[in-house]
Amino acid sequence: MSVTDSSTSNTPNYELIDPDVRLMLEVRNGSATAYEKLVKKYEGRVIGFLQHMVSREIAEDLAQEVFMRVFRARENYTAGARFSTWLFTITHNVASNAIRKRSKNVEINLNEDDGSTDSPRPMERLAVAASGQMPTRQLDKLESAEIVRFAIQALNERQRTAVLLSKFEGMSYQDIAETMQLTPQAVKSLLSRARASLKELLEPYFDSGVLSKSLYQNESLE
Amino acid sequence: MDESKSQTPNDDELVAYLDGELPSEYADKVERRLAQDPEARVRLQHLERTWDALDILPISGPTNSFTKSTMELVVSSIKHEQTNRKRSRNRIVLAALWCLLAVVSMIASYVLTTFWRDREYRAIVTDLPVLQNFVIYRTLQNNLDYLEKLNEAEIFVNDNLTSPYTTTPKPTFEENKTLMEAMSPEQLKTLEHRKLQFDLLNTQEKESYRTFHTMLLQQPDSRQLMAVGESYYSWQSELDIGEKIELQNLATPQEKILFITKLRELQSSEVDRLPKSDFISFDRWLKALAEKYGEEVKSQLAGRIRQSSKEAVLANNETAVRIYLRFSNSRELVPSAEYQLLKTTLSTAAKRIMESGNDSELNFVRQMLARPQITDAELQSFFFTLPSEERNKLDGLSPELFKDEVRALYLSRKLLLPRQSR
Numbered sequence: 001m002s003v004t005d006s007s008t009s010n011t012p013n014y015e016l017i018d019p020d021v022r023l024m025l026e027v028r029n030g031s032a033t034a035y036e037k038l039v040k041k042y043e044g045r046v047i048g049f050l051q052h053m054v055s056r057e058i059a060e061d062l063a064q065e066v067f068m069r070v071f072r073a074r075e076n077y078t079a080g081a082r083f084s085t086w087l088f089t090i091t092h093n094v095a096s097n098a099i100r101k102r103s104k105n106v107e108i109n110l111n112e113d114d115g116s117t118d119s120p121r122p123m124e125r126l127a128v129a130a131s132g133q134m135p136t137r138q139l140d141k142l143e144s145a146e147i148v149r150f151a152i153q154a155l156n157e158r159q160r161t162a163v164l165l166s167k168f169e170g171m172s173y174q175d176i177a178e179t180m181q182l183t184p185q186a187v188k189s190l191l192s193r194a195r196a197s198l199k200e201l202l203e204p205y206f207d208s209g210v211l212s213k214s215l216y217q218n219e220s221l222e
Numbered sequence: 223m224d225e226s227k228s229q230t231p232n233d234d235e236l237v238a239y240l241d242g243e244l245p246s247e248y249a250d251k252v253e254r255r256l257a258q259d260p261e262a263r264v265r266l267q268h269l270e271r272t273w274d275a276l277d278i279l280p281i282s283g284p285t286n287s288f289t290k291s292t293m294e295l296v297v298s299s300i301k302h303e304q305t306n307r308k309r310s311r312n313r314i315v316l317a318a319l320w321c322l323l324a325v326v327s328m329i330a331s332y333v334l335t336t337f338w339r340d341r342e343y344r345a346i347v348t349d350l351p352v353l354q355n356f357v358i359y360r361t362l363q364n365n366l367d368y369l370e371k372l373n374e375a376e377i378f379v380n381d382n383l384t385s386p387y388t389t390t391p392k393p394t395f396e397e398n399k400t401l402m403e404a405m406s407p408e409q410l411k412t413l414e415h416r417k418l419q420f421d422l423l424n425t426q427e428k429e430s431y432r433t434f435h436t437m438l439l440q441q442p443d444s445r446q447l448m449a450v451g452e453s454y455y456s457w458q459s460e461l462d463i464g465e466k467i468e469l470q471n472l473a474t475p476q477e478k479i480l481f482i483t484k485l486r487e488l489q490s491s492e493v494d495r496l497p498k499s500d501f502i503s504f505d506r507w508l509k510a511l512a513e514k515y516g517e518e519v520k521s522q523l524a525g526r527i528r529q530s531s532k533e534a535v536l537a538n539n540e541t542a543v544r545i546y547l548r549f550s551n552s553r554e555l556v557p558s559a560e561y562q563l564l565k566t567t568l569s570t571a572a573k574r575i576m577e578s579g580n581d582s583e584l585n586f587v588r589q590m591l592a593r594p595q596i597t598d599a600e601l602q603s604f605f606f607t608l609p610s611e612e613r614n615k616l617d618g619l620s621p622e623l624f625k626d627e628v629r630a631l632y633l634s635r636k637l638l639l640p641r642q643s644r
């Protein structure tokens with residue numbers, strides 16, 4: 001059974017069907033107003049994506065890096081895809097670079113870690129709370145949203161990207177494939193595994209209020 | 223395998239179904255299976271529930287200043303780009319200037335190298351055609367009318383032109399250079415020598431040679447004229463100094479041609495058939511005459527010849543006597559007794575010529591004096607056969623005296639055969 005593959009069809013005229021492509025073409029022709037419109041339209045989505053991909057703290061900085069790359073690429077821009085697909089390709093690349101850089105730093109920090117337990121990891125605290133060893137009032141303070149956020153962050157980078165693009169950007173498998181430079185079939189498998197992981201991580205919590213063990217074990221990956 | 227199990231949709235299919243990514247016929251199949259498979263429905267619900275749970279993810283929007291700061295970054299980036307472009311343009315301009323400088327340097331060095339390489343030619347090459355024929359033109363005194371008259375008189379016939387001849391009045395530098403490169407070292411030396419002589423002329427004289435050369439080449443029969451000029455030069459160069467002076471002093475081409483005709487008649491006269499002993503006897507007589515009357519002859523000639531010729535004519539008694547006998551009334555200074563004395567030393571044939579008529583004695587003497595001169599090459603060869611003592615003595619003499627002395631020695635020591643008329 002195969003997913004819909006639009007790559008075999010003729011390339012659509014994105015300039016006609018996507019108003020954002022038209023705005024970007026105006027940017028290419030030197031319109032600052034068009035650029036500002038695009039920034040305003042996409043800043044929230046880009047920042048949101050980056051918050052979940054990297055971290056809240058640097059999401060805005062990275063978003064600015066994304067928009068600067070868009071601006072720098074304006075002279076060579078061609079309408080070869082939906083604007084959002086092109087924009088999130090850039091965003092994905094920026095996020096991947098940031099994760100790689102951070103991974104190196106984390107490695108260094110871990111090597112320098114003296115094993116102190118003065119500031120326990122949040123997911124461990126969450127696990128303690130969810131296991132009933134913490135007063136209920138304290139557990140109530142932990143929002144479900146945080147649990148979900150931790151679950152998302154427990155996914156690997158590629159799964160997380162595919163989930164965020166699919167869930168929050170409403171992208172088709174084809175668009176996600178273009179953004180992540182994968183085939184639609186690979187995206188299908190990626191999303192399937194991601195959703196299975198999320199189910200495994202979140203089901204215990206939804207069913208019994210107990211966190212999956214793998215959820216707080218995975219926290220150390222981030 | 224249980225068929226119902228094999229038809230249970232897997233997670234991939236359920237996820238694609240939830241995401242609306244299945245083609246409609248596959249979606250229908252999945253729906254049919256779900257209707258028959260409660261377990262699959264539960265799995266689908268769980269997948270859907272966890273997917274919906276993502277909706278509660280906290281997303282904090284951008285700060286108020288995000289757009290503004292991004293636009294400021296863009297403005298700063300534009301300025302940076304402009305600066306970079308300007309720098310880049312400056313670098314390109316600088317690189318272009320360097321390239322231009324390099325090209326100009328290469329051209330300049332090529333030109334300088336060529337100029338330096340051609341310097342030895344450059345001095346000569348400008349007037350090469352004139353310099354090559356310089357001595358002929360000088361002999362003709364740059365007089366085209368004279369040359370044409372010589373040609374009409376048919377005195378000199380030359381079918382084998384050896385002088386450089388070209389119909390191009392002004393060959394290019396490269397053509398001239400090629401010609402010079404083909405020359406032997408001796409030819410180049412001769413050319414350099416002529417260049418030195420040419421450089422001594424004033425601007426007007428130089429220009430007259432150039433004009434003569436151009437005019438000569440413009441004549442329809444320029445090649446014929448050139449051949450006549452060459453023969454004339456060759457003949458004239460064998461004349462003795464007195465004959466040359468006399469010829470130069472004549473004013474019009476007609477007078478010159480008349481003189482040349484007479485001279486050539488004398489040169490081809492019967493004296494050439496006399497025995498060689500007569501020539502030796504005549505030469506001795508001439509020397510004796512020079513000793514006796516030389517000073518007197520010189521003082522008389524001094525008032526009658528051009529200043530420029532005096533040095534050559536009056537330097538040697540024998541030369542002076544020769545000129546005097548050739549062109550003056552010799553009776554004035556040389557008495558008849560001298561002719562009688564000569565006659566006693568000659569053969570019968572010579573005596574007969576001397577007694578053949580009026581002025582026959584003087585005519586005989588003039589014919590003997592008008593004999594073709596011995597060539598420089600002959601004298602040169604003879605000179606090298608002399609003992610070193612004699613050679614050292616002769617080396618100290620002026621060119622004209624040197625020639626006379628060597629010739630006298632040549633006549634006295636070799637038995638000169640009469641030359642055939644030319």
